[in-house]
Every structure is written in structure tokens, then in C-alpha cells.
Amino acid sequence: MKTFTASLQNELEKIAAKKKFLVFLIIEILICLLCGIINLAIGKVSSGMISTSLILSNMPMTMLSFFIQIYIPLVVFMAACDLFAVEIHDGTIRATMMRPVNRFKQYFSKVAAVLILAGVYIVTLFLVTTIIKGIGAHSAAGLGINLLAYVLDMIPLIVLVLFAAMLNQFFNSPSLSIILCIILLIGFYIIGIIVPETSGLLFTGYMQWHNLWLGVTIPFHAMISKIGILLGYGMIFGCIGYYLFEIREV
Numbered sequence: 001m002k003t004f005t006a007s008l009q010n011e012l013e014k015i016a017a018k019k020k021f022l023v024f025l026i027i028e029i030l031i032c033l034l035c036g037i038i039n040l041a042i043g044k045v046s047s048g049m050i051s052t053s054l055i056l057s058n059m060p061m062t063m064l065s066f067f068i069q070i071y072i073p074l075v076v077f078m079a080a081c082d083l084f085a086v087e088i089h090d091g092t093i094r095a096t097m098m099r100p101v102n103r104f105k106q107y108f109s110k111v112a113a114v115l116i117l118a119g120v121y122i123v124t125l126f127l128v129t130t131i132i133k134g135i136g137a138h139s140a141a142g143l144g145i146n147l148l149a150y151v152l153d154m155i156p157l158i159v160l161v162l163f164a165a166m167l168n169q170f171f172n173s174p175s176l177s178i179i180l181c182i183i184l185l186i187g188f189y190i191i192g193i194i195v196p197e198t199s200g201l202l203f204t205g206y207m208q209w210h211n212l213w214l215g216v217t218i219p220f221h222a223m224i225s226k227i228g229i230l231l232g233y234g235m236i237f238g239c240i241g242y243y244l245f246e247i248r249e250v
Helices: 002-017 019-045 052-057 059-083 085-090 093-097 103-137 143-152 154-167 174-194 196-201 220-247
Strands: none
Touching: 002 019, 002 059, 002 103, 019 052, 019 059, 019 103, 052 103, 059 085, 059 103, 059 143, 059 154, 059 174, 085 093, 085 174, 093 103, 103 143, 103 154, 103 220, 143 154, 154 174, 154 220, 174 196, 196 220
16 A cells, blocks of 8 residues: 555656646636626626526536536546656656556556546635635535535546546557547547437446436436446446556556
8 A cells, every 4th residue: 555655646746747737727716716707797787687696606516517527627638648648658657667566556546646636626616616606696505515516526537537547558649649538528428419318328428427416316226327337437447548558568
């Protein structure tokens, strides 16, 4: 466990050294602030016809929908690319392989580091939108439900991180890896829209995982199959990614 923790700390330090992730985090905050200002302006211009409090009261969930499906996946792809494809491309992966840590721990410490980064973005999004809601709507109603929704949506992010890590094992080119990740994600979304019947079979159809658990829920026996689908994707992506990483020659 100590070797895994040390390896994870090393991967987190690599991510922290990349200033772009701090920049994207600041941009996330600015987007939330801008949306809050726009909603306040709409309320002022409408002379009270549109309730600012009503708009801002749902801001945490509204912003979650955008960030969990588009913004955070892009950050995940970049981080996975930096820890895998970039290191393989420039040869720095050799230094990692020379450390007294087996490849299983090396691989999943990288996966865990990317997941922690995604968690930072999720937590920041929750805190910022909740503060804006509290200031603008003067209410803390629904705080527990919103928090639970954010926690639930971390589950499909695990699958997404494993998906990105797996794809990065196929190519040594960082640019090709991240482009392919983006194209496939967009492709899955499009397929789910064009052919709605396939949405439940693709892991991207569960990015807003909280929709299945909060509000109007489906029967539990139907939930079991959906949990199985998501778990199956995670196991497949994780096993294939680790296998390719294990047999890689550097």
C-alpha cells in the first residue's frame, strides 16, 4: 500500500506541475460566476417578471449537466494523455518503470490521480454554484440532494477515466490519443441521440447518473442491470488498459 501511495503522490505532483489544469479550474469558476451574473441581469431587466431566486435556486444542477458531460471529460482526457501518451512519447515513462513499483500499481496510480483531479473539479463546481445560489436565491434548500447528485455522478467518471487510460495505451502520439478520445465521446453522444435505444447500452448514457437515483426513479430490478452495464464497462476498460500497459516495451 505504501508503494501505491508513493506512486499516486508522484502522479499527483506531475498533474500539479501542469499549470493548464489550474487555468481550466479558474475558467470553470469564471463560467459559473458569469452564468450567475447573467441570471441576475435577466432578473433585473425583466423587472421581477422572471424570478432571479427561482433561476439561481437550480444552478448547482444546471451547471452539473454541462460540466459532467463536456467540460470535465475534456480535462480527464488531457490529464490521461499527459500521464500516459506524453510520457511514452518523450520517453519519461522509462523512469517510472525503473522505480520499485510493479506495473499494476503504476497503472492504477495514474488512473487514481486523474480521478482525483476530476474530483477536484466536481467539488469546486459544487462549492461555487452553491455559494452563488445562497447569495442570489437566499436559500440553502436542496443542499443535501444536490450534494448527493454530485457524489453519484462521480461513479460514471470512474468509467470515463478508465476509458481514457485504455485508449492511451493504443497510441504513442499524444495529439492522436486526445483527438480520438474526444471523437469517440462525441460519437457515443450522437449515437445515443440518433438511436435512443442504444443510449442505455453506452456508458455515456449514464454520465448523469443521478437522474436514475433521484426524483422519479425506475424499479430497483431495472437498476441492477444498469449498474451491471456500468460495472462491466469499467472492468473491460480497466483490464484491457492494464494488460496493454503491462506488456508494453519501453
